[in-house]
Amino acid sequence: xxxxxxxxxxxxxxxxxxxxxxxxxxxxxxxxxxxxxxxxxxxxxxxxxxxxxxxxxxxxxxxxxxxxxxxxxxxxxxxxxxxxxxxxxxxxxxxxxxxxxxxxxxxxxxxxxxxxxxxxxxxxxxxxxxxxxxxxxxxxxxxxxxxxxxxxxxxxxxxxxxxxxxxxxxxxxxxxxxxxxxxxxxxxxxxxxxxxxxxxxxxxxxxxxxxxxxxxxxxxxxxxxxxxxxxxxxxxxxxxxxxxxxxxxxxxxxxxxxxxxxxxxxxxxxxxxxxxxxxxxxxxxxxxxxxxxxxxxxxxxxxxxxxxxxxxxxxxxxxxxxxxxxxxxxxxxxxxxxxxxxxxxxxxxxxxxxxxxxxxxxxxxxxxxxxxxxxxxxxxxxxxxxxxxxxxxxxxxxxxxxxxxxxxxxxxxxxxxxxxxxxxxxxxxxxxxxxxxxxxxxxxxxxxxxxxxxxxxxxxxxxxxxxxxxxxxxxxxxxxxxxxxxxxxxxxxxxxxxxxxxxxxxxxxxxxxxxxxxxxxxxxxxxxxxxxx
Amino acid sequence: xxxxxxxxxxxxxxxxxxxxxxxxxxxxxxxxxxxxxxxxxxxxxxxxxxxxxxxxxxxxxxxxxxxxxxxxxxxxxxxxxxxxxxxxxxxxxxxxxxxxxxxxxxxxxxxxxxxxxxxxxxxxxxxxxxxxx
Numbered sequence: 001x002x003x004x005x006x007x008x009x010x011x012x013x014x015x016x017x018x019x020x021x022x023x024x025x026x027x028x029x030x031x032x033x034x035x036x037x038x039x040x041x042x043x044x045x046x047x048x049x050x051x052x053x054x055x056x057x058x059x060x061x062x063x064x065x066x067x068x069x070x071x072x073x074x075x076x077x078x079x080x081x082x083x084x085x086x087x088x089x090x091x092x093x094x095x096x097x098x099x100x101x102x103x104x105x106x107x108x109x110x111x112x113x114x115x116x117x118x119x120x121x122x123x124x125x126x127x128x129x130x131x132x133x134x135x136x137x138x139x140x141x142x143x144x145x146x147x148x149x150x151x152x153x154x155x156x157x158x159x160x161x162x163x164x165x166x167x168x169x170x171x172x173x174x175x176x177x178x179x180x181x182x183x184x185x186x187x188x189x190x191x192x193x194x195x196x197x198x199x200x201x202x203x204x205x206x207x208x209x210x211x212x213x214x215x216x217x218x219x220x221x222x223x224x225x226x227x228x229x230x231x232x233x234x235x236x237x238x239x240x241x242x243x244x245x246x247x248x249x250x251x252x253x254x255x256x257x258x259x260x261x262x263x264x265x266x267x268x269x270x271x272x273x274x275x276x277x278x279x280x281x282x283x284x285x286x287x288x289x290x291x292x293x294x295x296x297x298x299x300x301x302x303x304x305x306x307x308x309x310x311x312x313x314x315x316x317x318x319x320x321x322x323x324x325x326x327x328x329x330x331x332x333x334x335x336x337x338x339x340x341x342x343x344x345x346x347x348x349x350x351x352x353x354x355x356x357x358x359x360x361x362x363x364x365x366x367x368x369x370x371x372x373x374x375x376x377x378x379x380x381x382x383x384x385x386x387x388x389x390x391x392x393x394x395x396x397x398x399x400x401x402x403x404x405x406x407x408x409x410x411x412x413x414x415x416x417x418x419x420x421x422x423x424x425x426x427x428x429x430x431x432x433x434x435x436x437x438x439x440x441x442x443x444x445x446x447x448x449x450x451x452x453x454x455x456x457x458x459x460x461x462x463x464x465x466x467x468x469x470x471x472x473x474x475x476x477x478x479x480x481x482x483x484x485x486x487x488x489x490x491x492x493x494x495x496x497x498x499x500x501x502x503x504x505x506x507x508x509x510x511x512x513x514x515x516x517x518x519x520x521x522x523x524x525x526x527x528x529x530x531x532x533x
Numbered sequence: 534x535x536x537x538x539x540x541x542x543x544x545x546x547x548x549x550x551x552x553x554x555x556x557x558x559x560x561x562x563x564x565x566x567x568x569x570x571x572x573x574x575x576x577x578x579x580x581x582x583x584x585x586x587x588x589x590x591x592x593x594x595x596x597x598x599x600x601x602x603x604x605x606x607x608x609x610x611x612x613x614x615x616x617x618x619x620x621x622x623x624x625x626x627x628x629x630x631x632x633x634x635x636x637x638x639x640x641x642x643x644x645x646x647x648x649x650x651x652x653x654x655x656x657x658x659x660x661x662x663x664x665x666x
Contacts, residue, residue: 220570220572220573221570221572221575221576222573223573223577242572244570244573250649308535308537311534311542311645311647312647312648312649313648313649314648314649314650317545317650317655318545319544319545320542320543321542321543321553321554350541352576369649369650369652383652383653384651384652384653389651392651394649394650394652
């Protein structure tokens, strides 16, 4: 059946993929890894960014489940009528089959009608007039504004002349429908960052964290892993949906000798202040204990299940034991891999989903094991004297985005269950204005969604959702190992090539000569904001 | 640190071929109340190698669970409770994980294991290649 799906006018790219992921989670496509495409339709002459969409779903229960768990769906409605004028609306509502309408209009039920509009505010007086205009619908029940049995919505959108950055509306359109389910947005104020006890400089925004958890199909019984856990913002969202969580981080922004004047003291201070791993590594002190407590308190605060574990490790050299991954070395087995007898082969895979926001060097840079001495290559690696081993703080080197993403994909391919999801942010520069973007690829993964969030005129980040569709084979392992070595050998080259920081923060030369015209520039910008919302 | 973590980790020091299971050195262990979640236990059970996990439980002094377990046992509430307790409620708070091959201590402090390697433990074939010339 077709339903009207109305979105919040936010994060436009994320809206349909979220609904599709939730449809997958609630079993719209059956248990298989089969076709993950929902049928969508736009109202006549509507811009694709319009908040009004039609969606085909097998049942009302599924529609309700999807809406209730969603962050960006304002509501899913059973459409009783639509039209470009109130006369047309009346005709379509009247011709909508009575057996669909009457069960919701019975005398013993309560109801509420809400008048809503997109791109304009309708005054209270006017709202009342519109509701009274619906008198041709035989409402028999009582009105209950607090807690009605049935909620009805009258929604209107029009070409109001000035569109204030909203998608252009060509023609007036009015919808009337019965609410099937509404979004879980109420949980956002509970989880908003400012209510947290412990925050880092790059803590993930609550709304985005919930969207990521939805993309990863986090739910009760699943194990979700974040290899760049930081302050745990992403895991909080996954834990809210009942998943068990596990986090890893290397972040020790230690003030090291020889990093030179380039080393920003301010950022350094900020990092060490918030980096619990660093503090935990220090000899015991009051502050140390306090900080360890604070990380857990973030999760305690919401009464969520604690992470199974947090550990300090390096994404570049993951410490997971070999037995946990899936490797099919015998080519013969590949032929029979669908036979249930061989299910044991996949038995040891642990993670149902990996969700993370890798450091891409703009606000926080990545680190990996190995220091200055390792980078220069010619000098033999530093040997730790035996008497200093116990409390030694190992040096770390910067970790280029390309290598970081390569390691992440390899780790995910090894450790995720078949059909498990990898959800992570990938930054792209927007300078060339080219719409063609290249994303990381892996033979074990299929990209199911790429959602852009524009962060500045210079760059945006894209939430990539990948599904594991192929087993991790010996071949993949070998090519990953070669790449790993390649990254080691050309460490400096990768760091320079993949340096987003300078591209994002350097002054823009092309605009230097136009300072005087800046006002003019501002006004010439197109009104429609699209993905900026 | 829960024992599931110990079960999942291995020592990845260069040259180490048998880096797991990591032996537990317990200085302080605690029990934390965790809500019972049967779905999670049932989802995890087929994913783990029971023997290795039970060994970890043993070294923490928890011996209630049998050496071998089959999936039908998941129907028993009593078994699930014990499994739940061992997997999620037992924590290694202070101590270390010990590499079975080299004896290297990975310290566990405030429940967080530090698996980061020292400079001379990082596996880097680059040096090996260079030293051949």
